Amino acid sequence: MRIVYVNGEYLPEDQAKISVFDRGFLFGDGVYEVSSVLDGALIDNQAHLVRLQRSLDELSIARPASDAEIEEIQQELIKRNDLTEGMVYLQITRGAAERSFDWPTDAEPSLVMFTQAKSITGSASAQKGLRVATVPDLRWKRRDIKTVNLLPASWAKAQAAEKGADDAWMVEDGHVTEGSSNNTFIVTKDGVLVTRQLSNDILHGITRKATLQLAAECQLKIEERSFTPEEAYDAQEAFMTSASSFVTPVIEIDGHEIGDATPGPIAKRLRELYIDAAQQGSLPA
Ligand code: PMP
Numbered sequence: 001m002r003i004v005y006v007n008g009e010y011l012p013e014d015q016a017k018i019s020v021f022d023r024g025f026l027f028g029d030g031v032y033e034v035s036s037v038l039d040g041a042l043i044d045n046q047a048h049l050v051r052l053q054r055s056l057d058e059l060s061i062a063r064p065a066s067d068a069e070i071e072e073i074q075q076e077l078i079k080r081n082d083l084t085e086g087m088v089y090l091q092i093t094r095g096a097a098e099r100s101f102d103w104p105t106d107a108e109p110s111l112v113m114f115t116q117a118k119s120i121t122g123s124a125s126a127q128k129g130l131r132v133a134t135v136p137d138l139r140w141k142r143r144d145i146k147t148v149n150l151l152p153a154s155w156a157k158a159q160a161a162e163k164g165a166d167d168a169w170m171v172e173d174g175h176v177t178e179g180s181s182n183n184t185f186i187v188t189k190d191g192v193l194v195t196r197q198l199s200n201d202i203l204h205g206i207t208r209k210a211t212l213q214l215a216a217e218c219q220l221k222i223e224e225r226s227f228t229p230e231e232a233y234d235a236q237e238a239f240m241t242s243a244s245s246f247v248t249p250v251i252e253i254d255g256h257e258i259g260d261a262t263p264g265p266i267a268k269r270l271r272e273l274y275i276d277a278a279q280q281g282s283l284p285a
Contacts, residue, residue, distance in 0.1 A: 003080040004114040005073050007064075010080065013114070022110055024093030027101075028149035030110075031055035032091040035074065036120060036243045036278075040084050042074060043278045047206045047285075048243070052092070055146045061094050064109045077115050086118040087244050091148060120246060121275055125166065129251030129263040130240075133163040134229045137170035137177045144200045153180045167240070169253065175226040177201050182242035183208040184250075186227055186235035187266050194231075197224040207241040207274070213284035214273045220266070229254060237264030239271075246278075247271035 006016045023029035033052045036043045049067045056063055065073070074088045095107030139152040153170075157180040160168035168180045176184055177196065183205040185195045193215050198204050215222055232238055238250035238258045247270045249263030258264070277283045 002114065003077065004112070005077060006112050007110050010076070016112075018110065018112065019096035021096040021099065022093055023095060023097060023104075023107070024091065024110070024148055026099055027094075028147060028151075029059075029061075030091055030093030030148045031059065031061065031146050032089065032148050033146065034087050034089050034243050036087050036246075037078055037083050037115075038085055038121065038275075038278050040078055041281070042071070042078075042088065043243070044206050044210060044283050045071065045074070047209070051146065051204065051206065052090070056092065058142070058145050059094075059147070060103070061092060062109050064092060064111045070111075070113075073111075073113055077113060081115045081117075083115045083117060085120055087116045089114055089116060093148070118244065120244065123245060123248070126245065126248045126271065127263070129249040129261075130166040131164070131252040132167045132169045132179070132238075132240075132250055132254075133160040133165035134171045134176070134254055135159045135168045137172040139170070142200055143177070143202055144198075144204055146203060150181075156180045165252075169229070169232075171229060172201070175228055176232060178203065178205075179240045179242075182240040182245065182248070184232075184240050185211075185238065185267075186232050187237035187264065188231070189234065189236050191236070192221045192223055193266070194223045194225060194227050196226050205241055205243075207243050207246060210277070210283045211241050211247055211270055211274060214270055214277065217284075218269070218273070233258075235259075237266050239264070239267035246274050 002013045004016045033048045035045045035048045090113040097104035097107040135156045156168035233256035249267040251261045
């Protein structure tokens with residue numbers, strides 16, 4: 001059985017408990033991070049901890065542990081669960097308090113962390129490529145904050161599944177914002193790599209940033225701008241990035257085949273480069 005961490009204790013998962021008054025549970029009042037693990041080592045973890053601090057600051061949630069303490073718990077969970085490949089999830093909420101819309105002044109923030117084993121490098125969907133469907137982006141206006149309010153994103157994925165697709169690309173004002181839990185990229189017929197510019201409309205993906213740097217090192221022409229679903233249908237390649245799946249090719253969008261409907265060479269190359277750099281601990285800072 002998995003050992004998880006809850007507010008200072010390492011416990012078997014069936015003994016780990018959180019208060020019914022926890023504001024994460026009642027209000028979605030919390031933030032999270034997911035760091036991937038390859039060969040038992042955390043990937044790009046420092047960048048995740050920097051983004052965690054930013055999410056906490058934006059919502060004035062106090063931190064229950066320093067970066068060094070969090071990393072120590074991450075390492076301990078990897079060790080106790082014998083994790084070689086997968087993810088470490090961490091969540092900080094504003095804590096337990098009498099239910100009220102007011103932010104409590106005396107709540108202790110709560111920290112929950114657990115591991116998830118997953119084959120990321122050998123992922124079958126990355127080999128085959130994913131089919132995605134576009135759906136309206138129904139989320140709030142601060143998507144740059146990594147909150148646990150994931151219902152709209154999870155709903156988007158369910159709507160995509162109803163359409164027979166593997167994932168959702170969310171659309172607002174006629175333009176793709178991002179995937180249900182990933183950043184989206186296309187390669188135009190002129191060979192330009194396009195991904196939406198950073199703003200409060202999308203999460204500032206840690207994998208997005210590293211992938212853009214790897215692409216720049218390959219001399220790819222990059223444009224950070226919005227694109228429409230129609231531009232994506234006509235692209236030569238498409239892919240998405242996230243800490244839990246790295247670079248994953250997309251082969252179909254709303255039933256339109258992308259390129260020859262197999263993972264494209266640029267997506268495959270960037271995936272290889274990302275995995276090599278992650279394994280060597282040499283991802284661009
Ligand atoms: N956008 C959204 C909405 C996400 O949920 C995620 C992953 N949690 C990402 C992008 C990718 O971010 P990262 O590369 O930091 O995992």
